[in-house]
Amino acid sequence: MRIGLALLLLLPLAAHAREWKVDAAHSTLTFTGTYQGESFEGRFKRFDAKVNYDPGDLAQAKFDVMVDIASVDTANTERDQALPDKAFFDTAQFPRAHFVTTRFRKATNGQVLADGTLSLRGISRPVTLAVKFAQAGSGATLEVDTTLKRLDFGIGTGDWSDTSMIGNDVTVHGHLALRP
Amino acid sequence: MLRNTETRWGSVAQAFHWLIAALIVVQGAIGLTMVELGMTPTKVKVFALHKSIGLTVLALVLLRLAWRLTQRAPREVPMPRWQLAAARTSHFLLYVLILALPFSGWLFNSAANFPLEWFGMFHVPSLTRGLDPVLKAFALRAHVVLFWVLVAVVAVHVFAALWHHFRQRDEVLLRMLPMAGKRRDLPRQRALP
Helix, strand or coil, X not given: CHHHHHHHHHHHHHCCCCEEEECHHHCEEEEEEEECCEEEEEEXXXXXXXXXXXXXXXXXXXXXXXEEHHHEECCCHHHHHHCCCCCCCCCCCCCXXXXXXXXXXXXXXXXXXXXXXXXXXXXXXXXXXXXXXXXXXXXXXXXXXXXXXXXXXCCCCHHHHCCCCECCEEEEEEXXXXXX | CCCCCCCCCCHHHHHHHHHXXXXXXXXXXXXXXXXXXXXXXXXXXHHHHHHHHHHHHHHHHHHHHHHHHCCCCCCCCCCCHHHHHHHHHHHHHHHHHHHHHHHHHHHHHHHCCXXXXXXXXXXXXXXXXXXXXXXXXXXXXXXXXXXXXXXXXXXXXXXXXXXXXXXXXXXXXXXXXXXXXXXXXXXXXXXXX
Protein backbone atom coordinates (compact mmCIF):
# COMPACT_ATOMS: atom_id res chain seq x y z
CA MET A 1 0.00 0.00 0.00
CA ARG A 2 2.76 2.38 1.02
CA ILE A 3 4.88 1.44 -1.94
CA GLY A 4 1.90 1.82 -4.21
CA LEU A 5 1.33 5.31 -2.94
CA ALA A 6 4.98 6.21 -3.41
CA LEU A 7 4.82 4.97 -7.01
CA LEU A 8 1.67 6.96 -7.56
CA LEU A 9 3.48 10.09 -6.43
CA LEU A 10 6.30 9.40 -8.81
CA LEU A 11 4.01 8.92 -11.77
CA PRO A 12 3.70 12.55 -12.85
CA LEU A 13 7.49 12.71 -13.14
CA ALA A 14 7.72 9.62 -15.27
CA ALA A 15 4.68 10.47 -17.34
CA HIS A 16 6.71 12.25 -19.98
CA ALA A 17 9.96 10.97 -21.26
CA ARG A 18 12.50 13.50 -22.32
CA GLU A 19 11.03 16.02 -24.73
CA TRP A 20 13.29 17.19 -27.56
CA LYS A 21 13.19 20.11 -29.93
CA VAL A 22 13.65 19.16 -33.55
CA ASP A 23 16.15 21.26 -35.48
CA ALA A 24 14.23 21.49 -38.76
CA ALA A 25 17.15 22.94 -40.71
CA HIS A 26 19.23 19.83 -40.04
CA SER A 27 16.50 17.24 -40.20
CA THR A 28 15.32 15.40 -43.32
CA LEU A 29 12.48 13.13 -44.28
CA THR A 30 13.41 11.23 -47.44
CA PHE A 31 12.11 8.27 -49.38
CA THR A 32 13.31 6.04 -52.15
CA GLY A 33 10.98 4.60 -54.76
CA THR A 34 11.44 2.95 -58.12
CA TYR A 35 10.18 4.26 -61.42
CA GLN A 36 10.74 2.56 -64.78
CA GLY A 37 13.24 0.20 -63.22
CA GLU A 38 15.33 2.90 -61.59
CA SER A 39 15.36 4.08 -58.02
CA PHE A 40 14.79 7.73 -57.27
CA GLU A 41 14.96 9.72 -54.08
CA GLY A 42 12.45 12.24 -52.84
CA ARG A 43 12.00 14.33 -49.76
CA PHE A 44 9.33 16.23 -47.90
CA LYS A 45 10.63 19.71 -47.34
CA ARG A 46 8.14 20.54 -44.59
CA PHE A 47 7.26 18.32 -41.69
CA ASP A 48 6.77 18.81 -38.00
CA ALA A 49 7.90 16.19 -35.49
CA LYS A 50 7.28 16.01 -31.78
CA VAL A 51 9.77 13.68 -30.14
CA ASN A 52 9.65 12.39 -26.61
CA TYR A 53 12.38 9.87 -26.20
CA ASP A 54 14.60 8.49 -23.50
CA PRO A 55 16.39 5.27 -24.44
CA GLY A 56 16.14 4.17 -20.82
CA ASP A 57 12.39 4.66 -20.67
CA LEU A 58 10.78 3.39 -23.86
CA ALA A 59 7.42 3.03 -22.17
CA GLN A 60 7.02 6.79 -22.17
CA ALA A 61 8.49 7.47 -25.60
CA LYS A 62 6.30 9.06 -28.24
CA PHE A 63 6.70 10.35 -31.79
CA ASP A 64 4.07 12.50 -33.42
CA VAL A 65 4.84 13.61 -36.98
CA MET A 66 2.86 15.79 -39.38
CA VAL A 67 4.03 15.90 -42.98
CA ASP A 68 3.07 18.57 -45.51
CA ILE A 69 2.59 16.28 -48.49
CA ALA A 70 2.58 19.09 -51.05
CA SER A 71 6.19 19.86 -50.07
CA VAL A 72 7.33 16.71 -51.89
CA ASP A 73 10.42 17.13 -54.05
CA THR A 74 11.86 14.34 -56.21
CA ALA A 75 14.24 16.48 -58.33
CA ASN A 76 12.11 15.96 -61.43
CA THR A 77 9.75 18.79 -62.38
CA GLU A 78 7.25 16.64 -64.27
CA ARG A 79 7.05 14.04 -61.50
CA ASP A 80 6.71 16.73 -58.84
CA GLN A 81 3.84 18.23 -60.79
CA ALA A 82 2.13 14.85 -61.10
CA LEU A 83 2.53 13.68 -57.50
CA PRO A 84 -0.03 16.07 -55.93
CA ASP A 85 -2.65 14.86 -58.47
CA LYS A 86 -5.71 12.90 -57.47
CA ALA A 87 -4.15 9.66 -58.80
CA PHE A 88 -1.19 9.99 -56.44
CA PHE A 89 -1.10 11.94 -53.16
CA ASP A 90 -4.30 13.89 -53.85
CA THR A 91 -3.01 16.77 -51.78
CA ALA A 92 -6.14 18.86 -52.42
CA GLN A 93 -8.13 16.40 -50.33
CA PHE A 94 -5.34 15.05 -48.12
CA PRO A 95 -2.77 17.79 -47.60
CA ARG A 96 -1.10 16.14 -44.61
CA ALA A 97 0.12 12.76 -43.48
CA HIS A 98 0.19 11.94 -39.79
CA PHE A 99 2.22 9.36 -37.94
CA VAL A 100 1.84 8.72 -34.24
CA THR A 101 3.40 5.95 -32.20
CA THR A 102 1.36 3.57 -30.12
CA ARG A 103 4.17 1.70 -28.37
CA PHE A 104 7.91 1.12 -28.38
CA ARG A 105 9.56 -2.26 -27.99
CA LYS A 106 12.89 -3.95 -28.34
CA ALA A 107 13.50 -6.69 -30.89
CA THR A 108 15.48 -9.76 -29.84
CA ASN A 109 18.60 -8.26 -31.45
CA GLY A 110 18.22 -5.12 -29.34
CA GLN A 111 16.86 -2.96 -32.18
CA VAL A 112 14.30 -0.47 -30.92
CA LEU A 113 11.03 -0.60 -32.83
CA ALA A 114 8.30 1.99 -32.77
CA ASP A 115 4.83 0.73 -33.63
CA GLY A 116 2.41 3.37 -34.74
CA THR A 117 -0.29 4.42 -37.13
CA LEU A 118 0.34 6.23 -40.37
CA SER A 119 -2.54 8.15 -41.89
CA LEU A 120 -1.79 8.93 -45.49
CA ARG A 121 -4.21 9.83 -48.28
CA GLY A 122 -7.15 9.10 -46.01
CA ILE A 123 -5.98 5.59 -45.13
CA SER A 124 -4.69 4.65 -41.67
CA ARG A 125 -2.47 1.62 -41.31
CA PRO A 126 -0.08 0.22 -38.71
CA VAL A 127 3.54 1.04 -39.47
CA THR A 128 6.66 0.05 -37.55
CA LEU A 129 9.80 2.17 -37.53
CA ALA A 130 13.29 0.93 -36.77
CA VAL A 131 14.74 3.52 -34.39
CA LYS A 132 18.34 4.48 -33.85
CA PHE A 133 19.05 7.09 -31.23
CA ALA A 134 22.48 8.56 -30.53
CA GLN A 135 23.19 11.15 -27.89
CA ALA A 136 25.82 13.70 -28.87
CA GLY A 137 26.69 16.27 -26.22
CA SER A 138 23.51 17.98 -25.11
CA GLY A 139 21.74 17.06 -28.34
CA ALA A 140 21.01 13.81 -30.12
CA THR A 141 20.27 12.36 -33.51
CA LEU A 142 17.43 10.06 -34.32
CA GLU A 143 17.37 7.84 -37.39
CA VAL A 144 14.14 6.09 -38.27
CA ASP A 145 13.54 3.69 -41.14
CA THR A 146 10.64 1.80 -42.56
CA THR A 147 9.34 0.40 -45.82
CA LEU A 148 5.84 1.21 -47.00
CA LYS A 149 3.79 -0.19 -49.83
CA ARG A 150 2.42 2.69 -51.88
CA LEU A 151 -0.65 0.69 -52.93
CA ASP A 152 -1.59 0.16 -49.26
CA PHE A 153 -2.31 3.89 -49.24
CA GLY A 154 -3.82 4.14 -52.72
CA ILE A 155 -0.91 6.14 -54.13
CA GLY A 156 -0.91 5.68 -57.89
CA THR A 157 -4.40 4.44 -58.56
CA GLY A 158 -5.99 2.98 -61.68
CA ASP A 159 -3.53 2.43 -64.51
CA TRP A 160 -0.71 3.70 -62.31
CA SER A 161 -1.06 0.72 -59.97
CA ASP A 162 1.17 -1.23 -62.39
CA THR A 163 4.13 -2.00 -60.13
CA SER A 164 6.42 -2.80 -63.05
CA MET A 165 6.35 0.91 -63.84
CA ILE A 166 6.20 2.30 -60.30
CA GLY A 167 7.49 -0.07 -57.65
CA ASN A 168 5.22 -0.84 -54.71
CA ASP A 169 7.92 -0.69 -52.04
CA VAL A 170 8.99 2.73 -50.86
CA THR A 171 11.67 2.97 -48.22
CA VAL A 172 11.36 5.93 -45.89
CA HIS A 173 14.13 7.44 -43.87
CA GLY A 174 13.93 10.15 -41.25
CA HIS A 175 16.97 11.90 -39.87
CA LEU A 176 16.18 14.18 -36.95
CA ALA A 177 18.62 16.53 -35.27
CA LEU A 178 17.44 16.94 -31.69
CA ARG A 179 18.19 19.83 -29.36
CA PRO A 180 17.39 19.95 -25.64
CA MET B 1 28.01 -6.72 -102.43
CA LEU B 2 28.56 -5.69 -98.81
CA ARG B 3 31.13 -3.03 -99.59
CA ASN B 4 30.75 0.06 -101.74
CA THR B 5 31.88 -0.18 -105.36
CA GLU B 6 32.98 2.52 -107.77
CA THR B 7 29.40 3.06 -108.88
CA ARG B 8 27.14 1.79 -106.09
CA TRP B 9 26.68 1.97 -102.36
CA GLY B 10 27.25 -1.46 -100.81
CA SER B 11 24.45 -3.30 -99.03
CA VAL B 12 25.81 -2.35 -95.58
CA ALA B 13 25.72 1.36 -96.43
CA GLN B 14 22.25 0.89 -97.97
CA ALA B 15 20.96 -0.96 -94.92
CA PHE B 16 22.23 1.81 -92.63
CA HIS B 17 20.69 4.46 -94.87
CA TRP B 18 17.20 2.97 -95.14
CA LEU B 19 16.99 1.61 -91.61
CA ILE B 20 17.99 4.94 -90.08
CA ALA B 21 15.66 6.77 -92.47
CA ALA B 22 12.73 4.57 -91.44
CA LEU B 23 13.52 4.93 -87.73
CA ILE B 24 13.72 8.72 -88.09
CA VAL B 25 10.28 8.85 -89.72
CA VAL B 26 8.87 6.70 -86.90
CA GLN B 27 10.65 8.86 -84.32
CA GLY B 28 9.25 12.05 -85.78
CA ALA B 29 5.71 10.63 -85.75
CA ILE B 30 6.03 9.34 -82.18
CA GLY B 31 7.69 12.54 -80.99
CA LEU B 32 5.03 14.84 -82.40
CA THR B 33 2.23 12.63 -81.05
CA MET B 34 3.56 11.86 -77.59
CA VAL B 35 3.82 15.47 -76.45
CA GLU B 36 0.05 15.83 -76.92
CA LEU B 37 -0.82 12.88 -74.66
CA GLY B 38 -2.34 13.33 -71.22
CA MET B 39 -0.43 12.21 -68.12
CA THR B 40 -1.12 8.46 -68.20
CA PRO B 41 1.06 5.32 -68.08
CA THR B 42 0.56 5.13 -71.85
CA LYS B 43 2.36 8.44 -72.22
CA VAL B 44 5.23 7.14 -70.08
CA LYS B 45 5.47 4.01 -72.25
CA VAL B 46 5.36 5.97 -75.50
CA PHE B 47 8.09 8.30 -74.24
CA ALA B 48 10.15 5.26 -73.22
CA LEU B 49 9.72 3.86 -76.74
CA HIS B 50 10.80 7.18 -78.29
CA LYS B 51 13.90 7.19 -76.07
CA SER B 52 14.76 3.59 -76.91
CA ILE B 53 14.43 4.17 -80.66
CA GLY B 54 16.45 7.40 -80.33
CA LEU B 55 19.28 5.57 -78.60
CA THR B 56 19.13 2.93 -81.32
CA VAL B 57 19.45 5.62 -83.98
CA LEU B 58 22.40 7.16 -82.16
CA ALA B 59 24.17 3.78 -82.01
CA LEU B 60 23.37 3.03 -85.67
CA VAL B 61 24.65 6.44 -86.79
CA LEU B 62 27.93 5.91 -84.94
CA LEU B 63 28.33 2.49 -86.58
CA ARG B 64 27.35 3.96 -89.93
CA LEU B 65 29.96 6.73 -89.64
CA ALA B 66 32.60 4.18 -88.68
CA TRP B 67 31.67 2.11 -91.75
CA ARG B 68 31.59 5.21 -93.98
CA LEU B 69 35.05 6.31 -92.84
CA THR B 70 36.66 2.92 -93.35
CA GLN B 71 35.89 2.74 -97.04
CA ARG B 72 35.66 4.75 -100.19
CA ALA B 73 32.34 6.22 -101.24
CA PRO B 74 31.19 5.55 -104.82
CA ARG B 75 32.46 7.98 -107.42
CA GLU B 76 30.34 11.12 -107.54
CA VAL B 77 27.84 11.28 -110.35
CA PRO B 78 28.82 14.00 -112.85
CA MET B 79 26.76 17.12 -112.21
CA PRO B 80 27.21 20.89 -112.07
CA ARG B 81 29.51 22.18 -109.38
CA TRP B 82 26.73 23.91 -107.40
CA GLN B 83 24.81 20.64 -107.23
CA LEU B 84 27.85 18.76 -105.98
CA ALA B 85 28.42 21.44 -103.35
CA ALA B 86 24.76 21.30 -102.31
CA ALA B 87 24.85 17.49 -102.13
CA ARG B 88 28.03 17.42 -100.05
CA THR B 89 26.73 20.11 -97.71
CA SER B 90 23.37 18.44 -97.18
CA HIS B 91 24.96 15.01 -96.62
CA PHE B 92 27.35 16.50 -94.06
CA LEU B 93 24.44 18.32 -92.38
CA LEU B 94 22.37 15.13 -92.30
CA TYR B 95 25.16 13.24 -90.52
CA VAL B 96 25.54 16.07 -87.99
CA LEU B 97 21.77 16.29 -87.42
CA ILE B 98 21.10 12.58 -86.98
CA LEU B 99 23.89 12.50 -84.39
CA ALA B 100 22.94 15.72 -82.62
CA LEU B 101 19.21 14.98 -82.49
CA PRO B 102 19.34 11.81 -80.38
CA PHE B 103 22.18 13.27 -78.35
CA SER B 104 20.13 16.36 -77.48
CA GLY B 105 17.27 14.07 -76.45
CA TRP B 106 19.56 12.07 -74.19
CA LEU B 107 20.89 15.34 -72.74
CA PHE B 108 17.36 16.63 -72.11
CA ASN B 109 16.35 13.35 -70.48
CA SER B 110 19.43 13.51 -68.24
CA ALA B 111 19.02 17.16 -67.25
CA ALA B 112 15.32 16.54 -66.52
CA ASN B 113 16.37 13.64 -64.27
CA PHE B 114 14.22 11.06 -66.03
CA PRO B 115 15.16 7.39 -65.97
CA LEU B 116 16.61 5.94 -69.17
CA GLU B 117 16.46 2.34 -70.28
CA TRP B 118 16.93 0.74 -73.67
CA PHE B 119 13.67 -1.12 -74.36
CA GLY B 120 13.49 -1.92 -70.64
CA MET B 121 16.51 -4.17 -71.03
CA PHE B 122 19.37 -2.15 -69.63
CA HIS B 123 20.03 1.12 -67.92
CA VAL B 124 21.63 3.93 -69.91
CA PRO B 125 23.63 6.37 -67.76
CA SER B 126 22.73 10.01 -67.30
CA LEU B 127 24.88 12.68 -68.95
CA THR B 128 24.38 15.08 -66.03
CA ARG B 129 24.43 14.90 -62.28
CA GLY B 130 20.69 14.87 -61.83
CA LEU B 131 18.33 17.78 -62.41
CA ASP B 132 19.75 20.80 -64.23
CA PRO B 133 16.91 23.19 -65.18
CA VAL B 134 19.05 25.51 -67.35
CA LEU B 135 20.59 22.68 -69.37
CA LYS B 136 17.19 20.97 -69.54
CA ALA B 137 15.57 24.02 -71.16
CA PHE B 138 18.49 24.41 -73.57
CA ALA B 139 18.50 20.74 -74.58
CA LEU B 140 14.75 20.67 -75.17
CA ARG B 141 14.97 23.76 -77.37
CA ALA B 142 17.89 22.24 -79.25
CA HIS B 143 15.99 18.95 -79.70
CA VAL B 144 12.98 20.75 -81.21
CA VAL B 145 15.00 23.15 -83.39
CA LEU B 146 17.28 20.35 -84.64
CA PHE B 147 14.22 18.29 -85.52
CA TRP B 148 12.71 20.99 -87.74
CA VAL B 149 16.09 21.71 -89.34
CA LEU B 150 16.34 17.97 -90.03
CA VAL B 151 12.86 17.98 -91.59
CA ALA B 152 13.98 20.82 -93.89
CA VAL B 153 17.27 19.17 -94.91
CA VAL B 154 15.55 15.80 -95.43
CA ALA B 155 13.00 17.55 -97.66
CA VAL B 156 15.84 18.95 -99.78
CA HIS B 157 17.55 15.52 -99.78
CA VAL B 158 14.40 13.68 -100.89
CA PHE B 159 13.54 16.32 -103.47
CA ALA B 160 17.09 16.17 -104.89
CA ALA B 161 17.04 12.36 -105.05
CA LEU B 162 13.71 12.32 -106.89
CA TRP B 163 14.74 15.18 -109.17
CA HIS B 164 17.94 13.35 -110.14
CA HIS B 165 16.00 10.18 -110.75
CA PHE B 166 13.01 11.48 -112.70
CA ARG B 167 14.30 14.67 -114.30
CA GLN B 168 18.04 14.10 -114.67
CA ARG B 169 17.54 10.37 -115.06
CA ASP B 170 20.94 9.66 -113.52
CA GLU B 171 21.91 6.87 -111.08
CA VAL B 172 22.01 8.99 -107.89
CA LEU B 173 18.96 7.33 -106.35
CA LEU B 174 19.41 3.91 -107.95
CA ARG B 175 22.83 3.34 -106.46
CA MET B 176 21.33 3.69 -102.96
CA LEU B 177 18.49 1.27 -103.82
CA PRO B 178 18.95 -2.43 -103.17
CA MET B 179 18.60 -4.72 -106.21
CA ALA B 180 18.45 -1.81 -108.66
CA GLY B 181 21.94 -2.27 -110.03
CA LYS B 182 21.07 -3.59 -113.45
CA ARG B 183 17.94 -1.66 -114.26
CA ARG B 184 19.58 1.32 -115.90
CA ASP B 185 23.12 0.69 -116.90
CA LEU B 186 23.51 3.80 -119.01
CA PRO B 187 20.98 6.18 -117.57
CA ARG B 188 22.67 9.42 -118.52
CA GLN B 189 22.86 8.45 -122.14
CA ARG B 190 19.27 7.45 -122.16
CA ALA B 191 18.37 10.83 -120.75
CA LEU B 192 19.91 12.58 -123.71
CA PRO B 193 17.50 13.48 -126.51
